[in-house]
Amino acid sequence: MPQQLIVVTGASTGIGASAARELAGRGFHVLAGVRRDRDADAIRSDGVEPVILDITEPGQVQALAARVAGDPRALHALVNNAGIQVNAPVEALPMAQWRRVFEVNLFGHIAVTQALLPALLRSKGRVINISSIGGRIAMPTYGAYAGAKFALEAVSDALRREVAPLGVQVVVIEPGGVRTEMAGRGIATANQLAAQMTPEQDERYGGLVHAINTLMATGTASGVTADAAARIIAKAVTNRRPRTRYTIGRDAALLIGLARVLSDRTLDRVSAANLRRHYPKGATA
Known part of the structure; x- marks a missing residue:
C-alpha cells in the first residue's frame, strides 16, 4: 500500500510520543502535534514530522487541516x-x-476531529480517541478530568454511529496506569x-488529596510503559476491524469489569x- 498519513496530537512526551514512533516504524508518515519548538526537535525522526499544534488554538487547528x-x-x-490532568475536589x-480541563480534554479534540473529518471521509479512515479509565469510573478529586473523559466517550459513541455508514471507524482507548x-x-x-484551598476545605479534603496523590503515584509506578500503550494504539490503528474500545493495563480492565457488575x-x-490505607496518619478517611 502507498504510504499514508496519521495525525497524533499531544506527541511531545509519553503515550503520544511513543505512538508517533511506533506508527512511523510501521510505515506511516506521522504528523506529530507538539506545542513548542524544542519538543519538535526532540520528536523529529524518520517518518515523524512535528507540527506546532495547540488543539485549543483555532488557527493552529486550521493550519493542520491545510497541511x-x-x-x-x-x-x-x-x-x-x-x-x-487537573485534580481537586469539586x-x-x-x-x-x-x-x-474541558477545553483541552474535550473541545479541542472535537475541533481537530471536525477539521480533519473531510479527509477521513475521503480515505474511509478512523478516529482514535484516547480516553482513560477515568472515562468510565470517577474517583474522588477527578471530577473535572473524569467529567471531560466521560463526555469524550459519549461523543465517541455518537460519532461512531454517525460516520460508520460512511466508512469511518471510531475507537476509544482507555488507559489505566x-x-x-x-x-x-x-x-x-x-x-x-x-495549597489554595481555604482552611475549611483543607480540613474536609486535605487527607483525601494526599491519599489520591499517593494512590496515583503508586498506580503509575506499577503501570505499563508508554511503549506498551503505543502498541495497543497501533493495533487500533491497523486492525482491519478494530474493537470499539481497548483498555490498556490490567488495572483498567479489572476496574471497568468491576464497574459493570x-x-x-x-x-x-x-x-x-x-x-x-493511603491517608496520612491521624487523618480521617
Missing part, C-alpha cells in the same frame, strides 16, 4: 491524544480550571491547587477501602 489537505497521501487515522476547583510524565505533572498540579454503593465502599 493534511495539501498532502497527496491519504489520512488513515487521527489519534486524539492531547490532554491535561468544591475547591476554580471554575477557570474546570473550563480549561501508564508510566509517563503526565502523572507527575498531575500530582504537582493537585498539590498546587490543594457492582452497584454504585458497593463500588463506593471498594474505592474508600482502597484509599483508606
Whole structure:
C-alpha cells in the first residue's frame, strides 16, 4: 500500500510520543502535534514530522487541516491524544480550571476531529480517541478530568454511529496506569491547587488529596510503559476491524469489569477501602 498519513496530537512526551514512533516504524508518515519548538526537535525522526499544534488554538487547528489537505497521501487515522490532568475536589476547583480541563480534554479534540473529518471521509479512515479509565469510573478529586473523559466517550459513541455508514471507524482507548510524565505533572498540579484551598476545605479534603496523590503515584509506578500503550494504539490503528474500545493495563480492565457488575454503593465502599490505607496518619478517611 502507498504510504499514508496519521495525525497524533499531544506527541511531545509519553503515550503520544511513543505512538508517533511506533506508527512511523510501521510505515506511516506521522504528523506529530507538539506545542513548542524544542519538543519538535526532540520528536523529529524518520517518518515523524512535528507540527506546532495547540488543539485549543483555532488557527493552529486550521493550519493542520491545510497541511493534511495539501498532502497527496491519504489520512488513515487521527489519534486524539492531547490532554491535561487537573485534580481537586469539586468544591475547591476554580471554575477557570474546570473550563480549561474541558477545553483541552474535550473541545479541542472535537475541533481537530471536525477539521480533519473531510479527509477521513475521503480515505474511509478512523478516529482514535484516547480516553482513560477515568472515562468510565470517577474517583474522588477527578471530577473535572473524569467529567471531560466521560463526555469524550459519549461523543465517541455518537460519532461512531454517525460516520460508520460512511466508512469511518471510531475507537476509544482507555488507559489505566501508564508510566509517563503526565502523572507527575498531575500530582504537582493537585498539590498546587490543594495549597489554595481555604482552611475549611483543607480540613474536609486535605487527607483525601494526599491519599489520591499517593494512590496515583503508586498506580503509575506499577503501570505499563508508554511503549506498551503505543502498541495497543497501533493495533487500533491497523486492525482491519478494530474493537470499539481497548483498555490498556490490567488495572483498567479489572476496574471497568468491576464497574459493570457492582452497584454504585458497593463500588463506593471498594474505592474508600482502597484509599483508606493511603491517608496520612491521624487523618480521617
